[in-house]
């Protein structure tokens with residue numbers, strides 16, 4: 001049997017099936033080594049919309065050859081190019097570490113990530129997160145995310161953060177950087193939280209009932225759905241004795257991040273994001 005099936009309609013045959021479950025619990029018939037079985041299973045959702053030209057199958061297979069405990073779940077968001085065919089080929093080539101969840105139509109990154117996270121959680125992931133398909137954040141950062149969640153049981157989520165520090169390579173166009181800083185300041189004020197970078201496409205969550213709730217309902221904010229996740233967490237914990245987002249989310253400064261050409265996010269999305277922020281404030285943060 002294979003761990004993942006590629007591109008079957010409605011995820012049919014995807015590892016929700018009972019034989020997949022036996023795979024993740026270490027069915028000896030499929031030869032999963034015991035080290036991989038003992039380690040928490042991490043799912044990384046990769047939202048893909050018309051990514052045929054930016055996908056780097058070799059990079060995924062290089063990473064997987066070293067880290068068989070990390071599973072990639074590619075969500076094809078109704079792409080109109082060859083993305084789905086390319087993803088299916090990857091999953092066929094590496095069924096233990098790659099799977100494809102095809103969405104029938106384009107629904108936007110937020111919904112694609114949400115669908116992927118729900119699938120990962122349903123499949124029994126211990127940690128689940130998402131990563132941009134352009135690999136602006138290299139896959140080699142993933143193990144550090146896993147190790148940090150392993151080492152700090154109090155933490156519920158890790159957000160990759162693009163901070164330029166000596167010895168780190170953060171290669172970002174100046175215009176994107178400065179616009180990003182304006183947006184980040186608005187976000188920080190809206191949340192009332194000293195967060196530096198909510199918009200980096202590299203995040204990992206500890207799966208729990210609360211994590212499940214964070215992704216249960218469609219987001220109302222479009223591209224700033226990452227901010228909405230924090231706002232949902234804040235709203236759920238307000239008035240309880242539980243620690244707030246500042247104590248359970250940590251930003252992890254990335255050692256490497258490089259802008260990759262072909263971004264689909266433009267200035268109009270910046271304006272839409274500001275509207276999204278206002279919606280988030282109204283729905284979750286106004287007291």
Ligand SMILES: Nc1nc2c(ncn2[C@@H]2O[C@H](COP(=O)(O)OP(=O)(O)OP(=O)(O)O)[C@@H](O)[C@H]2O)c(=O)[nH]1
Pocket residue numbers: 046047048049050051077106107108109110112113131132133134136199200201260262263264265
């Ligand atoms: N599902 C979905 N994903 C999208 C859509 N547009 C972009 N994405 C995905 O979102 C991720 C980020 O998209 P990019 O176009 O690289 O965004 P970016 O402008 O580079 O954003 P930064 O990397 O944060 O600067 C990629 O994995 C895309 O495939 C969309 O309409 N739907």
Ligand SMILES: [Mg+2]
Pocket residue numbers: 132134136260263
């Ligand atoms: Mg990008």
